[in-house]
Amino acid sequence: MNDDLxxxxxxxxxxIIQGLHIGDREIVLGENPRDETGMKYMCAFCRQNALFAExxxxxxxxxxxxxxELFGRRVAEQAQKTRIELNKPRIQGINDRLITAESCTPLSGEDDLHGKIVVVKPDVLRREYRRATHQLKLCTGGFGASPHSRGTACFCIDLYTGKESRYERMDVMGTMEPENLPGWARHGLTAIQQEQAQKKTNKERER
Structure with a gap:
């Protein structure tokens, strides 16, 4: 496609004429050639989702x-902040080496992913997140979790951070049985399951 189109x-x-996403934020550089107030160029941090950018x-x-210069400095500072954050698993003695296809069960079109541990393909993650602590997730639902569904979204919970995330079914490399998980992931799975059980109990009491 022609860039002009x-x-x-x-x-x-x-x-926005330049942008670089590192970690949890993107640094952007913008230009407004028509500006007459002495503010033709700008630099900002950006967070965005499917609906809007902040x-x-x-x-x-x-x-x-x-x-x-400000753009370059913010990129360097964000890179350093992200590097420190991503080094935490190493400090905690966690093995976060990349999980390959050989280490999990390949995904088939017949697989129901509800309640399964899924392994996300490395190439769908940004470069800084291509490690085990960002690949292993508990699939909790979404149309993509069901076989032969027209929908593709899979809603997940990260086993390392406990944060909710969304991926497409095509982003899933395979599944992993709980007994084959590294220790940190088994601990994360147990914590998530306990929290889910507690929420279920609370809802039943409210009825």
Whole structure:
């Protein structure tokens, strides 16, 4: 497709001309050639989902080298912050080496993923997250969890962080039995199951 025909990414009146996503935030660089207030260029942090993008810590200037320098500095700081965060498993003695297809049961079209431990394909994760602590998840539902479904979404809970996430069925490399999980993942699975059981008990008491 011709680049001129692609829809421009905008943040207000600024066209995003550069962006780099590292860890939990993206750093963006924007330009508004029509600006007449001395704020032609901007740099900001961005978090976005399927519905909207949120920009924060926006800095604007008519001095492009100044904004470019800020962009570079924020990229470096975010990279350092992410590196420290991702090193925590190593500090805790956790083996977070990448899980390969040989280490799990390949996914078939007949598999029902409800309540199963799924292993996400490395190439669907951003480069900094290609490690076991971001691959192993408990599938809790979604149309994609059912075989022969038209829907593809699989809702999951990370075994390491306990956070909820969504993936497509095609993003799943395979499944893993609980007894084959590394110790940290078995601990995470137990914690999630206990929390789910407690929520179920609380709902039954409210009836």
């Amino acid at each position: 692609q829809e421009k990414r905008m943040a207000g009146d600024y066209e 920009y924060s810590e926006v800095m604007a200037s008519d001095d492009f080298p100044e904004i470019a």
